[in-house]
Amino acid sequence: MSAILERADFDLIASWVQPGERVLDLGCGDGSLLKRLIVERGAKGYGVELEAAGVLAAIANDINVIQGNLEQGLAGFDDQTFNHVVLSRTLQTVRHTERILSEMLRVGREAVVSFPNFAYWKNRMAVMAGRMPVSEDLPYEWFDTPNLRFFTLLDFESLCAKMGLVIRERQVLDEAGRLVTEEPNFLGSLAVYRLGR
Amino acid sequence: MSGVGIVAAQTAHFTQPLALKGGGLLPAFDLVYETYGTLNAAKSNAILVCHALSGHHHVAGRTADEFGKPTANIGWWDNIIGPGRPLDTERFFIVGLNNLGGCHGSTGPASPNPATGKPWGADFPVVTVEDWVDGQARLADHLGVDAWAAVMGGSLGGMQALQWTLSFPERVRHALVIAAAPKLSAENIAFNDVARQAILTDPDFHGGHFYEHGVRPLRGLRLARMLGHITYLSDDQMAEKFGRRLRVGAGSYGFDVEFEIESYLRYQGDKFAGVFDANTYLRMTKALDYFDPAQDFDGDLARALARARAKFLVIAFSTDWRFTPERSREIVHALVHNGQAVAYVEIDSAHGHDSFLMDEPHYHAVVDTYLKRVKL
Numbered sequence: 001m002s003a004i005l006e007r008a009d010f011d012l013i014a015s016w017v018q019p020g021e022r023v024l025d026l027g028c029g030d031g032s033l034l035k036r037l038i039v040e041r042g043a044k045g046y047g048v049e050l051e052a053a054g055v056l057a058a059i060a061n062d063i064n065v066i067q068g069n070l071e072q073g074l075a076g077f078d079d080q081t082f083n084h085v086v087l088s089r090t091l092q093t094v095r096h097t098e099r100i101l102s103e104m105l106r107v108g109r110e111a112v113v114s115f116p117n118f119a120y121w122k123n124r125m126a127v128m129a130g131r132m133p134v135s136e137d138l139p140y141e142w143f144d145t146p147n148l149r150f151f152t153l154l155d156f157e158s159l160c161a162k163m164g165l166v167i168r169e170r171q172v173l174d175e176a177g178r179l180v181t182e183e184p185n186f187l188g189s190l191a192v193y194r195l196g197r
Numbered sequence: 198m199s200g201v202g203i204v205a206a207q208t209a210h211f212t213q214p215l216a217l218k219g220g221g222l223l224p225a226f227d228l229v230y231e232t233y234g235t236l237n238a239a240k241s242n243a244i245l246v247c248h249a250l251s252g253h254h255h256v257a258g259r260t261a262d263e264f265g266k267p268t269a270n271i272g273w274w275d276n277i278i279g280p281g282r283p284l285d286t287e288r289f290f291i292v293g294l295n296n297l298g299g300c301h302g303s304t305g306p307a308s309p310n311p312a313t314g315k316p317w318g319a320d321f322p323v324v325t326v327e328d329w330v331d332g333q334a335r336l337a338d339h340l341g342v343d344a345w346a347a348v349m350g351g352s353l354g355g356m357q358a359l360q361w362t363l364s365f366p367e368r369v370r371h372a373l374v375i376a377a378a379p380k381l382s383a384e385n386i387a388f389n390d391v392a393r394q395a396i397l398t399d400p401d402f403h404g405g406h407f408y409e410h411g412v413r414p415l416r417g418l419r420l421a422r423m424l425g426h427i428t429y430l431s432d433d434q435m436a437e438k439f440g441r442r443l444r445v446g447a448g449s450y451g452f453d454v455e456f457e458i459e460s461y462l463r464y465q466g467d468k469f470a471g472v473f474d475a476n477t478y479l480r481m482t483k484a485l486d487y488f489d490p491a492q493d494f495d496g497d498l499a500r501a502l503a504r505a506r507a508k509f510l511v512i513a514f515s516t517d518w519r520f521t522p523e524r525s526r527e528i529v530h531a532l533v534h535n536g537q538a539v540a541y542v543e544i545d546s547a548h549g550h551d552s553f554l555m556d557e558p559h560y561h562a563v564v565d566t567y568l569k570r571v572k573l
Contacts, residue, residue, distance in 0.1 A: 056559075068541075
């Protein structure tokens with residue numbers, strides 16, 4: 001993920017968080033998004049992270065980090081505890097896709113989900129040329145990628161419809177972090193959704 | 198020698214009576230303690246280390262022999278305390294004590310009962326985690342510590358750290374609750390009761406007044422410790438360390454020591470029975486059984502913890518089946534429910550419940566990283 005796009009992603013999410021709101025960041029890594037939401041937006045944040053190195057870095061960042069595996073759901077977190085539950089660029093690595101989306105909207109009032117768009121034109125070009133795409137946003141080879149699910153804006157929206165999830169807002173970014181308004185499923189590299197019930 | 202070097206215990210004498218949770222009053226009492234590092238001018242760098250079932254005040258360093266030379270008597274959590282270690286004595290002032298009812302110098306069942314002049318024995322009151330914390334608060338007063346930078350402990354020690362945040366919310370800024378649980382399960386209590394029955398049914402126990410008979414219930418204490426030891430280890434670790442290996446010359450189809458694990462447990466049992474007090478053991482296990490801060494809140498742990506002001510670091514170990522990670526997560530989720538500050542780490546370790554005492558690099562890195570961000 002390019003630094004520019006990462007900032008753009010975080011900018012959007014930060015703009016949706018109001019002071020004093022409670023945020024749960026799933027797959028929070030070193031907690032840099034939460035740190036920003038706490039410092040800039042006055043949010044109260046918790047993160048969930050599986051990897052030991054991420055947990056240690058988050059502790060160093062003074063983040064309320066809880067080590068745990070998203071594949072096991074969010075057992076123990078009470079219903080409707082958070083204003084926003086964030087899953088930033090992680091959904092494509094999760095095996096139990098529907099369960100995690102349901103769990104996010106069980107513990108939170110709003111789910112914020114961002115993911116790389118597999119139908120981005122450069123990805124399509126790569127496949128047309130006969131190879132799986134490798135780019136700054138999909139930096140892995142097919143044999144070492146942590147990504148389990150490859151999907152597009154249209155795919156995701158049809159899953160939301162099937163699950164009865166309401167799309168409250170959708171923002172799509174290109175590789176430079178600019179908002180895309182035309183042909184988002186073709187020109188958009190990263191999609192960021194706000195979902196509710 | 199790395200670490201804190203040679204250490205010596207001190208004794209604080211308290212003349213103000215202490216009211217106990219189970220009723221009754223301790224008229225006066227002593228607490229024996231050790232300290233490492235220096236209390237800063239602002240008195241803001243003090244860390245209290247609480248001990249578990251069989252622990253005591255000698256947490257770090259080595260005691261000296263009569264010539265002032267270091268002995269082999271090394272503190273029970275020495276690997277985490279000292280210059281450059283996670284509990285960095287260049288930065289923190291660290292206090293370890295022997296709890297009330299103990300048998301390492303603090304007032305306990307073997308101490309003289311002022312009413313009779315004879316050892317308290319069975320008449321020494323049952324003390325609770327709350328009572329220990331009250332006693333520790335007296336020690337904090339004695340040392341001039343208004344608020345601890347952190348209170349920490351493993352197992353039963355972790356329960357004391359948790360209780361500190363509830364008994365004295367304004368006096369503890371960080372609580373490190375390690376390999377602990379918010380209360381015992383029925384299985385935990387069952388193990389404790391078998392251990393107690395081993396002691397109580399030992400003919401040398403004499404209803405707890407064995408001191409005046411000049412004997413000690415060594416067999417009961419030994420069995421209690423052997424049972425406890427099984428629950429502190431993991432199955433994998435036992436398999437790796439001992440397997441089904443036989444001792445040399447074994448295979449006699451008798452009941453003497455044959456397997457290595459038997460030898461190990463008997464050694465641990467004998468070592469413990471030689472130095473520990475049976476009445477103390479009974480009281481420590483009772484304190485564990487009774488601990489349940491949610492009891493007064495209809496079992497609602499979140500409501501019970503709501504009054505805590507401290508930030509928490511909760512650590513559990515993957516192979517700990519005495520206090521499993523699930524039990525630690527109960528504490529974590531109650532704190533999250535309340536919007537309280539907490540970090541939770543689950544350490545991969547092969548050493549079962551005993552993992553909290555091990556020098557495992559990632560575990561120590563977590564404690565070190567957490568304590569580095571504690572402001573003084």
